[in-house]
Each structure stands twice: as C-alpha cells, then as structure tokens.
Amino acid sequence: MSKVKGPQDLPPKGGYVPFQIERIKLRSIVTGKLGIGIFIVTNIIGMPMYMHSWLRERKLIIEAKSRELATLPILFAENDRAMLKQLKHVRELEADVMKDFPYWEVGTFFGEPIYEDAQPDTYIKPIAEELFVFTDPKERPVLEYIHLLS
Template sequence: MSEGVTYKQDLPPRGGFAPIRYKRNLPNKGPSGVMLIASVVGLTTYGFYRVGRNNLEKRELAREKAWSRIYLTPMLLAEADRDTFRREKATLAREKEIMKNVPGWVPGESVYNTKRYTPNNYVVM
C-alpha cells in the first residue's frame, strides 16, 4: 500500500518536540510576606507606644487641672462673696432711695415670713 502514496506524512522531529512551558515565570516584585508582617507589627507597636505616652501626658494634665481648681476654689469663693456683699449693699441703697416716701417700709427686711437666709436671685438677660 505504501507504493502508491503521493503525500508525505508530517512526523515529529528526531528526538521529539521540546517540552511545553506552562508554568508562570514572573520575577519577584516587592517585599516578601514576612517583611510585610514584620513592618505591620513594628508600626503597630510604635503606634501603641505613642498612644501610651499620650495617655500619660493627658492624665498628668488632667491631674494638674484638678489641683489648680482645688487651689483656686477658696479665692474664687472669696471673690464671689465680696461681689455678693457689694451687690446686696447697692440693692439696699437703691431700695432706701426708691421706698423713702412709703410709711412703715423697712429697707432690707425680708419679704418672706422666715428667719432663714434666702439669697437674692439674679436674672441675667
């Protein structure tokens, strides 16, 4: 049968075909996974360190503010008492001037039927 064949069959080359490259051959780009994890851990540690230092500073400032208020309280109370005394004295003088023609009016007498001290109420507008 092969005597009357007029075509040439396509055959592999001697020794066979070269192997087919099917694997990816990409170069390594960027840092490795271990380096990335180490960087994240390092940055997180530094961040917690800074947060801790900031918390200590805020705590110290709050303590300083509290003690400054404690030390200033007596002076502020004394100033408030002096202001209250000055206002009550001015109010009494105004009352004497306004009610001088009213018979039986006692300036400074409480309008309430009680012996207990009731401070004046201030309305600020």
C-alpha cells in the first residue's frame, strides 16, 4: 500500500445534517378568501364595462351592415349601367368590323338568333368574354374597372 499524503476526508465533527424529507409549504400571497373576493369584485366591475363595450360594438356592426345594404343597390345599378354601356360599344364595333359583309346582322350568328327559345326583348346577362371580345387581352383588366374612375 502506498502512504496517504495529507489529511484524510472524514465526516464533520458531530456528523452530517439530517436529510430534509418533510414537505416545505410555499408562502401564499393570495389566500382562498382573498382570491374569491378579487374574482367577485372584478366581475362586478367588469361586467357592466363589458356590456357597455359590447352594445357599442353591436351598434357599430349594425350601422356598417346598414351602410352596406344601402349602397349595394347603387353599386349593382352602376355595374349594370357600365355593362350595358360596354355592350353598346361592342355592338357598334361589331357593326363597324362587319360592315363589308352584306348578309351580316349585328347581334346574330350569320342571321340566326343566338338564343332560339328566348323572346327578342329578353335580357340575358353576357359573360366577360362577350363584353371584351374586340379588346386586346393585355388591356382587359384595365377596361373591366375603368367605369369606376369616371
């Protein structure tokens, strides 16, 4: 065996401190009664404030919906007016383009009506391709919304 140099590690005099195995209770800042009291006071103060803001927000929602319902007929009428204006322009262009063909009637397909079973005064909403048939495809997005600027 070799010789030990220096003092040997031994337990302290009187022994080690005993292990802590009991539960240490946390320090409580808010007790049960105080927590219930804070909850009740918060609800008593907060509920009228919440109801007031909820009613105010509900009035704003009703007002916004009323504005929307009031302006929708105007917007639909404006859209219809612009579409009819564009249809008139397309018919004028068709008459100008096909003026050299003596048997061509504007608004028909080689003299036959496009819709056979529809009355002559029946309005059939055209698709977008019919509205912009004589325009350059690059200009179509601009022409679709040009009526909003005038």
